[in-house]
Amino acid sequence: MTINLRQSGIYVAFALIVVLFAFLTDGALLQPQNISNIIVQNSYVLILAIGMILVIIGGHIDLSVGSTVALTGAICAVLTVHWGLPWPIAVLLTLIAGAIIGAAQGYWIAYFGIPAFIVTLAGMLVFRALTLTTLGNQGIGPFPDEIRSLSNGFTGGYLGNIGLGPLGGADLVSLLAGVACIAGFALSQWRKRAARLGYGQTVDPMPVFVLKIVGAGVVVLAVVVQLARFRNLPWVLVLLAALALGYSLMASNSVFGRHIYSIGGNLQAATLSGVKVKAVTFWVFVNMGALAALAGVIFAGRLNQAGPTAGTAFELDAIAAAFIGGAAVQGGVGKVVGAITGGLIMGVINNGMSLIGAPSERVMLVKGLVLLAAVAYDVWTKRRA
Amino acid sequence: MSDEILAMRGITKRFAGVTALHEVTLTVRRGEIHAICGENGAGKSTLMKVLSGVHPHGSYEGDIVFNGEPCEFHGIRDSERKGIVIIHQELALCGQLSVAENLFLGNERARRGFIDWNRTNHDAQALLDRVGLRENPTTPVNDLGVGKQQLVEIAKALSKEVSLLILDEPTAALNDDDSQHLLDLLDGLRDQGITSVIISHKLNEVTRIADTVTVLRDGKTIETLPADGLSEERIIAGMVGRDLEHRFPPRTPDIGDEVLRVEDWTVHSPAQPDRVIVDNATLSIRRGEIVGLAGLMGAGRTELAMSVFGRSYGTNISGRVLKNGVVINTRTVQEAIRHGLAYVSEDRKRYGLNLIEGVQRNVSAAALRKLATRGWVNENEEFSVAERFRRSMGIRTPAVSTQVGTLSGGNQQKVVLAKWMFTDPDVLILDEPTRGIDVGAKYEIYSIINDLAAQGRAVLVISSELPELLGLCDRIYALSEGRITGEVPRAEATQELLMQYMTRGQGS
Numbered sequence: 053m054t055i056n057l058r059q060s061g062i063y064v065a066f067a068l069i070v071v072l073f074a075f076l077t078d079g080a081l082l083q084p085q086n087i088s089n090i091i092v093q094n095s096y097v098l099i100l101a102i103g104m105i106l107v108i109i110g111g112h113i114d115l116s117v118g119s120t121v122a123l124t125g126a127i128c129a130v131l132t133v134h135w136g137l138p139w140p141i142a143v144l145l146t147l148i149a150g151a152i153i154g155a156a157q158g159y160w161i162a163y164f165g166i167p168a169f170i171v172t173l174a175g176m177l178v179f180r181a182l183t184l185t186t187l188g189n190q191g192i193g194p195f196p197d198e199i200r201s202l203s204n205g206f207t208g209g210y211l212g213n214i215g216l217g218p219l220g221g222a223d224l225v226s227l228l229a230g231v232a233c234i235a236g237f238a239l240s241q242w243r244k245r246a247a248r249l250g251y252g253q254t255v256d257p258m259p260v261f262v263l264k265i266v267g268a269g270v271v272v273l274a275v276v277v278q279l280a281r282f283r284n285l286p287w288v289l290v291l292l293a294a295l296a297l298g299y300s301l302m303a304s305n306s307v308f309g310r311h312i313y314s315i316g317g318n319l320q321a322a323t324l325s326g327v328k329v330k331a332v333t334f335w336v337f338v339n340m341g342a343l344a345a346l347a348g349v350i351f352a353g354r355l356n357q358a359g360p361t362a363g364t365a366f367e368l369d370a371i372a373a374a375f376i377g378g379a380a381v382q383g384g385v386g387k388v389v390g391a392i393t394g395g396l397i398m399g400v401i402n403n404g405m406s407l408i409g410a411p412s413e414r415v416m417l418v419k420g421l422v423l424l425a426a427v428a429y430d431v432w433t434k435r436r437a
Numbered sequence: 438m439s440d441e442i443l444a445m446r447g448i449t450k451r452f453a454g455v456t457a458l459h460e461v462t463l464t465v466r467r468g469e470i471h472a473i474c475g476e477n478g479a480g481k482s483t484l485m486k487v488l489s490g491v492h493p494h495g496s497y498e499g500d501i502v503f504n505g506e507p508c509e510f511h512g513i514r515d516s517e518r519k520g521i522v523i524i525h526q527e528l529a530l531c532g533q534l535s536v537a538e539n540l541f542l543g544n545e546r547a548r549r550g551f552i553d554w555n556r557t558n559h560d561a562q563a564l565l566d567r568v569g570l571r572e573n574p575t576t577p578v579n580d581l582g583v584g585k586q587q588l589v590e591i592a593k594a595l596s597k598e599v600s601l602l603i604l605d606e607p608t609a610a611l612n613d614d615d616s617q618h619l620l621d622l623l624d625g626l627r628d629q630g631i632t633s634v635i636i637s638h639k640l641n642e643v644t645r646i647a648d649t650v651t652v653l654r655d656g657k658t659i660e661t662l663p664a665d666g667l668s669e670e671r672i673i674a675g676m677v678g679r680d681l682e683h684r685f686p687p688r689t690p691d692i693g694d695e696v697l698r699v700e701d702w703t704v705h706s707p708a709q710p711d712r713v714i715v716d717n718a719t720l721s722i723r724r725g726e727i728v729g730l731a732g733l734m735g736a737g738r739t740e741l742a743m744s745v746f747g748r749s750y751g752t753n754i755s756g757r758v759l760k761n762g763v764v765i766n767t768r769t770v771q772e773a774i775r776h777g778l779a780y781v782s783e784d785r786k787r788y789g790l791n792l793i794e795g796v797q798r799n800v801s802a803a804a805l806r807k808l809a810t811r812g813w814v815n816e817n818e819e820f821s822v823a824e825r826f827r828r829s830m831g832i833r834t835p836a837v838s839t840q841v842g843t844l845s846g847g848n849q850q851k852v853v854l855a856k857w858m859f860t861d862p863d864v865l866i867l868d869e870p871t872r873g874i875d876v877g878a879k880y881e882i883y884s885i886i887n888d889l890a891a892q893g894r895a896v897l898v899i900s901s902e903l904p905e906l907l908g909l910c911d912r913i914y915a916l917s918e919g920r921i922t923g924e925v926p927r928a929e930a931t932q933e934l935l936m937q938y939m940t941r942g943q944g945s
Contacts, residue, residue, distance in 0.1 A: 248817060248820075250817070252824075253820055254836075306809075307809045308812065310798070310814060313794065317791035317794055318787075318790065318791045320787055321802070322791070322802070323749070324746075324770060324780065324789075325802045325856070326747075326771045326773075326774040326803055327802075384793050
């Protein structure tokens with residue numbers, strides 16, 4: 053029971069925070085446009101959090117991601133605005149640049165044995181400096197429309213709207229996508245359950261199983277309906293959903309993902325079990341760099357300009373998201389979905405408090421205390437177990 | 438004052454519904470050495486934690502009477518103030534600090550908040566003399582061997598004006614020489630009026646040194662016996678509740694051709710590259726054979742094994758490894774595993790297991806690719822593999838998803854063995870496979886080792902316990918100062934002969 057409590061605590065906390073702010077803002081938090089805003093405004097932190105949770109599971113940390121966001125945003129700006137490259141090629145090259153940044157840091161960490169804290173602290177300074185050099189100390193913009201719509205845009209209303217009675221009109225494509233998601237989720241869970249039963253493993257009893265799927269379905273559907281009533285699905289949400297799904301599967305079911313957990317759990321045991329510890333660590337940082345580049349493109353596209361101060365303190369938000377989401381400082385523990393939930397908790401606090409007109413210093417205060425409380429709760433449940 | 442220094446009466450301690458101690462009684466006479474014996478999980482350590490205040494008064498039932506007065510300890514500081522000091526199995530020393538700093542940690546020789554270094558080092562020297570440790574008090578503790586660190590711990594206890602010294606498995610990590618010295622020291626302390634309680638799995642030491650033996654089983658006091666004339670078999674009978682006539686399962690060896698041969702193997706210390714740790718060693722193992730490797734602590738046994746297994750230890754390594762007569766490359770752990778080698782470390786918590794993961798993920802850790810197609814792990818298949826090993830090896834765990842860190846030592850060792858068996862190795866190197874494991878579980882581990890040999894695998898067992906090697910192996914190599922000094926077939930092997938080889942060349 054304690055293990056369950058520890059794992060599900062974060063989701064319960066998220067639900068409570070949402071309910072609290074929905075109440076405090078007289079429902080403004082859950083208005084269609086606001087839900088859309090929360091997703092779009094936090095998308096880059098959530099993307100960073102996905103990479104960061106893997107780094108932290110591996111027992112490391114990355115302080116350079118904020119600077120990497122700035123540098124890759126600048127690179128993308130130069131490629132599109134100055135060089136006039138087509139946007140898909142520019143984005144691809146930017147992602148490769150991010151991977152190279154990650155590889156450079158990963159080399160020192162994995163193969164040279166310098167603690168990640170030091171390497172990425174150096175990277176934080178170096179890449180910020182390179183950003184200023186690349187930009188020539190001024191912002192570059194505007195970006196091509198395609199990149200801007202990746203950050204800010206919405207899927208088209210290809211099939212028109214349908215009426216939802218008192219809720220008014222809503223985009224049919226968005227609704228269908230939402231229903232397809234839920235159906236896919238239910239089907240995969242069902243098949244997983246059937247396979248587990250086939251192997252004689254214990255599974256949730258049928259009522260609990262159904263309740264979980266219905267619960268998840270209701271939440272997803274509610275969000276999708278609100279979005280469909282506003283301006284359809286944000287493109288960045290589609291991207292995030294794909295990343296969340298892909299990385300969750302990778303972390304829990306791939307050999308590579310499992311090796312990250314084993315390295316974070318016990319480095320020496322992993323080494324003596326034949327895990328290629330250095331290579332795995334290296335690739336975790338390459339991946340972090342590439343995801344930071346993706347966040348860099350989206351952030352620059354959102355502001356429609358690559359600026360020298362872009363991404364400042366993003367690393368702290370990403371790290372906080374991972375720890376609120378249940379990662380352990382020693383490594384070896386954590387989930388991609390947890391990190392995303394952690395990021396959303398901070399996003400909802402940010403958004404909710406600004407809706408009720410709280411000054412920014414109070415928002416910072418609350419976020420700090422929430423981070424402390426989340427980790428304290430984790431330590432407390434671990435001690436009780 | 439009464440003859441009894443300590444009486445614990447009717448001690449009952451429960452953890453979340455599990456009764457760890459049930460009405461335990463322990464009476465220790467002044468100035469004796471009192472041994473507590475019992476299998477792992479019998480409640481020995483819990484009892485000592487109750488005594489020293491780690492489990493505070495109120496969290497257990499029963500009375501503690503020390504020096505004639507009832508005691509209610511709320512923490513270690515309370516019990517230490519009364520003169521009860523406990524030395525744990527895992528030493529609690531700060532490696533970077535000097536011997537003297539460690540001795541007075543939390544009890545500094547200071548004047549107005551500033552350390553008085555002259556008095557610190559002077560007092561430290563006096564304590565070191567008392568435990569017979571000839572080292573400079575300013576030496577960092579890391580530079581000392583485990584045996585000497587153990588003496589530092591005892592010196593630290595003496596600095597607190599101890600009247601009852603509790604030692605939890607004091608010789609578990611020591612070689613025979615250091616153990617000998619430690620036991621002599623306890624003898625000496627007894628003459629100075631210090632009472633000791635020792636918890637030990639090494640029954641030969643218990644019968645040698647103890648005046649009284651208390652046996653615990655399943656959280657209950659079974660018996661308290663005078664040690665005079667007490668045999669190891671008698672103690673074991675009390676510990677396991679049955680007459681364990683055969684400590685080793687029977688086995689008929691079926692030995693085939695040579696599988697692994699290590700030739701002219703030389704290894705240098707990574708810390709001091711000019712120091713030879715393994716010196717021109719040559720050894721071989723055949724199909725279905727169990728070969729022992731005997732040596733004192735520091736002889737280079739683990740270093741030899743780990744250097745062969747993917748060069749996990751040492752620098753400037755030379756020599757050849759042959760499998761089935763062909764030279765193989767074992768430069769990386771991956772290569773070694775690919776060639777069918779497996780190494781089970783002596784320190785399973787540090788080198789063998791991911792303690793925060795479950796049994797299932799630990800069992801698959803060394804051969805995850807066998808469960809994967811195109812990089813994706815089949816978790817259901819993984820589950821059934823773990824289930825198979827749980828049943829076949831008798832791993833006692835609530836479920837295969839249970840965290841390995843919560844299992845007992847014997848079951849953890851079975852998980853490590855299962856992990857390596859799943860790689861389907863031809864050669865297994867087992868480094869101290871029964872360290873810190875109770876008698877009953879040892880028998881099970883021996884059975885598993887016999888099974889491995891019966892399947893046609895070659896097994897190399899490294900052990901500090903000579904009776905274990907004699908009971909298990911077909912052939913035994915002796916290692917001394919990095920050199921193979923002897924090779925003895927089972928029929929000719931005796932403890933005396935092995936000890937001769939193991940000490941050959943020392944001091945010369």
